Amino acid sequence: MKRAKKKQFQDFVAAKGLKSTRQRDLILECFLASDSHLSTEELYLKVRAKNPAIGFATVYRTLKLFAEAGIAREIHFGDGQSRYEHVAEGEHHDHLVCTRCGSVQEFENEAIEKLQQEVAEQFGFKVETHKLELYGICPKCRK
Ligand SMILES: [Zn+2]
Ligand SMILES: [Zn+2]
Ligand SMILES: [Zn+2]
Incomplete structure (x- = not known):
């Protein structure tokens, strides 16, 4: 690769x-x-x-x-x-970003991906690309 x-x-x-x-x-x-x-x-x-x-x-x-x-x-x-x-060809993931230490966790969730698609379709919108970032506090920083 x-x-x-x-x-x-x-x-x-x-x-x-x-x-x-x-x-x-x-x-x-x-x-x-x-x-x-x-x-x-x-x-x-x-x-x-x-x-x-x-x-x-x-x-x-x-x-x-x-x-x-x-x-x-x-x-x-x-x-x-x-x-x-x-970026790997054809691969996709989204991110959980810690606002304290800046660490980034990657995740993939099919249900979320599908829902996004559905929302776009409701608006007659064709999605070409997207990023999803969730901001918060990571497990280490929560301790
Ligand atoms: Zn995504
Ligand atoms: Zn953190
Ligand atoms: Zn990433």
């Missing part, structure tokens, strides 16, 4: 007429090696640990490029930070 994403990104870069660069490859490695919801800052710290020559702006731009290439999804959890997660 990781390899498929790399390939997808390489194809995208080639189609855009961009050169592939070592720095971008390293950023991609770091991104794919993590499986959480990374902010640009967090990814930057990971990248910098491996190559201090890579600047924040490069990481920022590269993440935008990942999103454009369809290998990353940009998410906002209402704290003003952009976060990114990998």
Whole structure:
């Protein structure tokens, strides 16, 4: 799966007429090696640990490029930070976001998905995409 994403990104870069660069490859490695919801800052710290020559702006731009290439999804959890997660083809999940510690739990619920669909249909609305985020206090913080 990781390899498929790399390939997808390489194809995208080639189609855009961009050169592939070592720095971008390293950023991609770091991104794919993590499986959480990374902010640009967090990814930057990971990248910098491996190559201090890579600047924040490069990481920022590269993440935008990942999103454009369809290998990353940009998410906002209402704290003003952009976060990114990998998107797997045809996969979908929603999020429970802790407002104290910022931890994020993923979930999938078929009944909710179906209900959303029904609501949209009632309004003659065709859903193309959606995000559902529930904000509250996680089990750890509730202790
Ligand atoms: Zn959903
Ligand atoms: Zn928490
Ligand atoms: Zn997620």
